[in-house]
Amino acid sequence: MPELPEVETIRRDLEKKILNKKIVEVKVIKKKVIKEPDLSEFKKGLEGEKVKEILRKAKVLIFKLRDDKFLIVHLRISGWLLYGEEDPKARVVFKFSDGKFLNYMDPRLLGELRLRKDFKDLKFIKELGPEPFELKEEDFKKIVSSKKTKIKVLLMDQALISGIGNVYAQEALFRAKISPLRESNSLSSEEISFLFKSILEILKEAIKYRGSSVDTYRDIGGREGGMGQRLKVYGRQGEPCFVCKTPIRKITLGGRGTCFCPKCQK
DNA sequence: AATGGGACCTGCGCGC
DNA sequence: TGCGCGCAGGTCCCAT
Structure with a gap:
């Protein structure tokens, strides 16, 4: 799915x-x-309801309609929202009083929509850890050094840190020159500090450029995000590292494709 | 506790 | 051209 930057782009546009x-x-x-x-x-x-507020928790979009009525949209992998005309590929269509439409697009049908009295009690929201922007460096250090999981898998564990997915986990590790295979409790204090800064930078940059369209994601106008062309390792297996020209390697970690530079990332 | 695999789904690009 | 295969930004559930 869209990760935090893509969902935030949608939220702001909507x-x-x-x-x-x-x-x-x-x-x-x-x-x-x-x-x-x-x-x-x-x-x-x-x-008959009006959209009073649009919130985001990590990768989840939340539309507040009343104090006790929320539409919760989890885009998962292939979901996105298209605003304007009614679209023939839409899975769900919302028509507004001004004649405009919001289309819920989701080719793989893995996303989910819920209408509920509250969102805080939903499992996939209740169990979210803090977003990187809510963390102090000291908190991040505690999280990383307390686990022995591979660092890339840890970054994607939504219960520990929320909002990072498979693209930005790889990009943050490249930026921090840390191998995705490292056990997180083996990282030095300096490495953790560098990684934390890298995560914040990559997420901020991705929001600034309106996300990455490496797959189905589009913004609410149907346009691609500008971050895709700024990615340094994701999807670049076999191509030369932008820093050292070594071919980018691809492995599987936590069931997900993982690209990294075997020379730059130690 | 951590890891690996499969499930959920459709659609795309690739090689033959 | 047509087909089969592998793979896709997430999460959950099960077995080991």
Whole structure:
């Protein structure tokens, strides 16, 4: 799915488009993505409501409709939102009172939408660790040095640190010159410090450039993000490292493809 | 506790 | 051209 920077880009763009707009109609084309409540209650519960606030927790988007009514959208891997006209590939369509549409796009159908009284009690929100921006360097050091997991797997563990996914974990490690294979408790204090700064930088840069479109992700206007072309290792297996020209290696870690420079990253 | 594999899904690019 | 395969930004569940 979109990681923190992509979801934040969506959130900011949507704020300009649908805040205080009324939902007049909801069309569910693929009911699989509606996890709760049942279909008719989902539609009935949304139609007539205004979007009061748009929040984000790590990679999850949350639309506040009332103090006790929230639409929670987890885009998972292939979900994205397209604003404007109704789209033929949409899985769910929200029509607003100004005649505009918000399309929930999700080719792989792995995402999920929920309408609930609250979001804080949802498992995949309740169990989130702090986002990198909420962490002090000392907290990050404690997290990293307390585990012996491979550092790349740790960075993607949402219960420890939330918002980082498979792209930015690889990019942060490249920037920090740390191998994704290192056991996290083997990192020196200086390495952890450098890694922490690298994470913050890469996430900030990715937000600035409106995310990476390496797969299905698009912004709400259907445009690609500008961060994709700034990635240094993701998807570059076999190509020369931008720093030392050594071919970028690809391995599997935690079940996910992982690219790194075997020479620069120790 | 940590790790590896599979499941959930569709669609794309690649090699033959 | 057409087909099969591998792979895709996430998360959960199971076995070891």
